Amino acid sequence: MILSGWGNFPRLDACLLRPRNLGDLRLALSRGPLIARGNGRAYGDSAINPAQTIDMRSFNRMCAFDSTSGQLIAEAGVLLADIISVFLPRGWFPAVTPGTKFVTLGGMIAADVHGKNHHCDGSIRNFVDWIEILDGNGNTRKCSREEDPSLFEFTIGGMGLTGVILRAAIRLRPVESGYIAQDLRPAATLSDAIRLFDENPTASYSVAWIDCLARGQKMGRSLVMFGEHATRADLPAERRDKPFSIPARRAKSFPFDAPSFVLNPWSLALFNEAYYRNGRRRAGRSLLDWDAYFYPLDSIHDWNRLYGRKGFAQFQCVLPLASSDLGMRVLLDTISKSGQDSFLAVLKRFGAEGGGLSFPMEGYSLALDFPIHRNTIDLLKRLDSIVLDFGGRFYLAKDARMSADVFSRSEQRRAAFLDTRTKEGWRSHFTSAQSERLGI
Numbered sequence: 067m068i069l070s071g072w073g074n075f076p077r078l079d080a081c082l083l084r085p086r087n088l089g090d091l092r093l094a095l096s097r098g099p100l101i102a103r104g105n106g107r108a109y110g111d112s113a114i115n116p117a118q119t120i121d122m123r124s125f126n127r128m129c130a131f132d133s134t135s136g137q138l139i140a141e142a143g144v145l146l147a148d149i150i151s152v153f154l155p156r157g158w159f160p161a162v163t164p165g166t167k168f169v170t171l172g173g174m175i176a177a178d179v180h181g182k183n184h185h186c187d188g189s190i191r192n193f194v195d196w197i198e199i200l201d202g203n204g205n206t207r208k209c210s211r212e213e214d215p216s217l218f219e220f221t222i223g224g225m226g227l228t229g230v231i232l233r234a235a236i237r238l239r240p241v242e243s244g245y246i247a248q249d250l251r252p253a254a255t256l257s258d259a260i261r262l263f264d265e266n267p268t269a270s271y272s273v274a275w276i277d278c279l280a281r282g283q284k285m286g287r288s289l290v291m292f293g294e295h296a297t298r299a300d301l302p303a304e305r306r307d308k309p310f311s312i313p314a315r316r317a318k319s320f321p322f323d324a325p326s327f328v329l330n331p332w333s334l335a336l337f338n339e340a341y342y343r344n345g346r347r348r349a350g351r352s353l354l355d356w357d358a359y360f361y362p363l364d365s366i367h368d369w370n371r372l373y374g375r376k377g378f379a380q381f382q383c384v385l386p387l388a389s390s391d392l393g394m395r396v397l398l399d400t401i402s403k404s405g406q407d408s409f410l411a412v413l414k415r416f417g418a419e420g421g422g423l424s425f426p427m428e429g430y431s432l433a434l435d436f437p438i439h440r441n442t443i444d445l446l447k448r449l450d451s452i453v454l455d456f457g458g459r460f461y462l463a464k465d466a467r468m469s470a471d472v473f474s475r476s477e478q479r480r481a482a483f484l485d486t487r488t489k490e491g492w493r494s495h496f497t498s499a500q501s502e503r504l505g506i
């Protein structure tokens with residue numbers, strides 16, 4: 067079948083297998099190299115091996131929960147959406163969540179996902195106690211910080227290239243309600259936005275939407291959103307009896323690939339102007355339910371089809387703290403001069419770097435979506451060079467087209483990863499279209 071990631075670019079001819087048990091998995095392993103796939107929310111080709119892509123969604127049982135520590139043991143194919151629907155009513159929420167709940171536990175660990183709280187809490191790595199993996203010899207191995215630490219380190223953020231994650235133990239966080247107290251602040255420029263992040267280092271959650279079509283003095287104008295889990299006392303009286311129930315949202319879906327004229331510079335400029343003005347009007351404090359705050363895009367299923375048949379590429383980089391302000395301005399300036407506009411542009415503040423091949427490092431991360439046009443790849447190559455010049459790196463879960471050269475220049479830990487992959491024999495059993503392209 068034709069397989070792609072969330073960006074629908076690239077689309078590759080691949081054989082997709084859906085094993086139901088360990089025996090099926092071992093059989094696939096005996097046939098040759100493979101890659102595990104979760105819910106296909108990585109944007110590019112990291113969850114595709116043309117010969118054998120292993121759909122892990124049948125491994126979807128929740129096995130145990132300790133209501134004292136918040137530790138959940140679950141199989142890799144369990145969806146984050148299901149974890150929330152089972153545990154939020156009991157007062158527990160994921161300690162780290164990406165911007166969509168339609169991801170699997172295995173996919174979150176393999177990408178070492180970060181949320182809007184990275185500056186405080188780090189990535190999901192900090193909340194994983196142990197992982198059980200199927201290795202290249204068909205054996206199951208349990209790894210943690212104490213047991214087989216190298217396998218543990220490289221599996222988190224290792225993009226499926228160390229083995230197939232079967233089960234894991236993660237810790238959830240206790241919460242008093244299903245609501246977030248949001249403080250929305252408009253920022254007239256990118257430097258203002260960065261200043262707001264810097265002035266609010268203890269906000270539990272922070273993120274900014276950037277209008278990357280704004281030119282001249284308005285360049286980088288943003289809406290910065292801070293958030294805290296609301297306590298029961300923060301809720302209006304009528305909600306305090308049922309602090310975890312939220313108004314039902316009817317999910318809409320985008321039923322077809324949009325024609326290319328739908329997302330054009332004019333429609334994007336209109337949207338951004340309206341979004342920014344509306345944000346300015348709503349500035350200040352408000353109460354949002356967890357679904358609206360963490361997963362606004364999930365309310366439209368298949369929104370990726372808005373970008374049309376050719377799909378889109380997401381570009382997500384992180385720049386070190388010292389060079390973030392200037393580097394981000396150079397990136398935005400290059401984009402605005404290219405005439406190619408990004409519909410979604412998100413800025414986040416990251417805290418300390420994790421281990422293995424994990425993406426985050428202390429600094430600012432910018433994520434941008436670009437519909438694939440004739441000149442898109444050229445623009446992305448120019449953005450790659452800027453990121454390299456400023457000492458940054460790229461998120462593999464969003465990558466669909468980076469070159470092996472750019473990857474090796476951005477990633478000093480590549481050699482250690484490759485070395486371990488070769489020594490442990492992972493390289494002959496676990497490969498993806500992305501790992502082949504990047505030469506790892």
Ligand SMILES: Cc1cc2nc3c(=O)[nH]c(=O)nc-3n(C[C@H](O)[C@H](O)[C@H](O)COP(=O)(O)OP(=O)(O)OC[C@H]3O[C@@H](n4cnc5c(N)ncnc54)[C@H](O)[C@@H]3O)c2cc1C
Pocket residue numbers: 072101102103104105106107108109112113114122142143163164165166168169170171172173174176177178179180181224225226227229230231232363463464498
């Ligand atoms: C709208 C949207 C918003 C997002 N926001 C964020 C964000 O804020 N922060 C963030 O960090 N990411 C974000 N992401 C990216 C997403 O969280 C990651 O790509 C995540 O890995 C997707 O999980 P998945 O289950 O769909 O995995 P897939 O896309 O299927 O696979 C992703 C990687 O995980 C590996 N993998 C999957 N399952 C297993 C397994 N059982 N064993 C071993 N390897 C496995 C695959 O080989 C592949 O390398 C976002 C994605 C979308 C679409």
